Amino acid sequence: MKKQTISLSLLAATLSLTFATASAEEHGKVTHWGYTGDVSSEHWGELSDKFKLCSTGKNQSPIDIKSNFDVDLPKIKFNYTSKSTDIANNGHTIQVDVASGSNIESDGKTFELKQFHFHTPSENKINGKSFPLEAHFVHRMSHENTYAVVAVMFEEGDENPVLEEIWNQMPKKASEKVSLDKAIDYAKLLPEDQDYYRFNGSFTTPPCTEGVYWHVMKKPLSASKAQIKKFLEVMHHPNNRDIQDIDARIIVE
Ligand SMILES: [Zn+2]
Structure with a gap:
């Protein structure tokens, strides 16, 4: 696709047109879902009324990123300073929870970092390329109840010392959560070059809530x-959702 150049103000207007507010976190009855068999991702939308968006949504994640607009995106301002507190194996991923105090500033909005977790192989693709691992940093803006995710890809190469600290402490059994013996220096899980792709999407897990601001690091x-x-081995199977249609969405870099 030929790239086009648009101004930032037009971009902001265009993005907000396609933007829907994320609904509140779901409560009540817990519906079992997973990545294999009867409860795998192609069935999520049928498992519960609350999961309907997983099959009917038009702004679903992950996607194969092919940027269609080149703009001078402002840098994301990372303020990752608070301590990581505990680490859980929730059966779907390994998740590290973070104490309040860390945030990002993007599009003039501040989102508080809540947790980060991992998928293998990567959920998003970049120009058709899949990566063996993808980290998702999940942020929330409480007064608007909207979410922003920063995704970082990993390619096979040298051992990653920060991942090593996490892997050494991760619970091997599902539904286990433990306090971290050693805090994770998670700010080091961001690439030095922080150019990124920006688009609107959803949670990649049920209830597939839309209105999520996605930022995928290029490096x-x-x-x-x-x-x-x-x-x-700890997950027992891949924990990536299938690629979703881009539909009318705009992807900028
Ligand atoms: Zn994720």
Whole structure:
């Protein structure tokens, strides 16, 4: 696709047109979902009324990123300073929770970092390319109840020392959550070059809530073959959702 150049103000207007506010986190009855068999991602939309968007949504994630607009995107301002507190194996991923105090500023909005977690292989693709691992930093703006995700890809290469700290402390069994013995220096899980793709999307897990501001870092970090293998072994199976249609969405870089 031929790239076009648009001004930032037009971009802001265009993005807000396609933007829907994320609904509140779901409460009540817990519906079992997963990545294999009867409850795999192609069935999510049928498992519960609350999961309908997983099959009917028009702004779903992940996507194969092919940017269609080149703009001078402002840098994301990362303020990742608070401590990581605990680490959970929730059966769907390994998740590290973060104490309040860390945030990002993007599009003039501030989102507080809540947690980060991992998918293997990557959920998003970049120009058709899949990566063996993808980290999602999940942020929330409480007064608008909207979410922003920063995604970082990993390619196979040198061992990643920060991942090693996480893998050494991750619970091997599903539904286990433990306090971290050693805090994770998670700010080091961001690439030095922080150019990114920007688009609107959804949670990649049920209820597939839309209105999520996605930021996918262009530059991958490295993880060793053994580290990628270890994560897959703990998860027992890939934990990536299928690629979703882009529909009318705009992707900028
Ligand atoms: Zn995720």
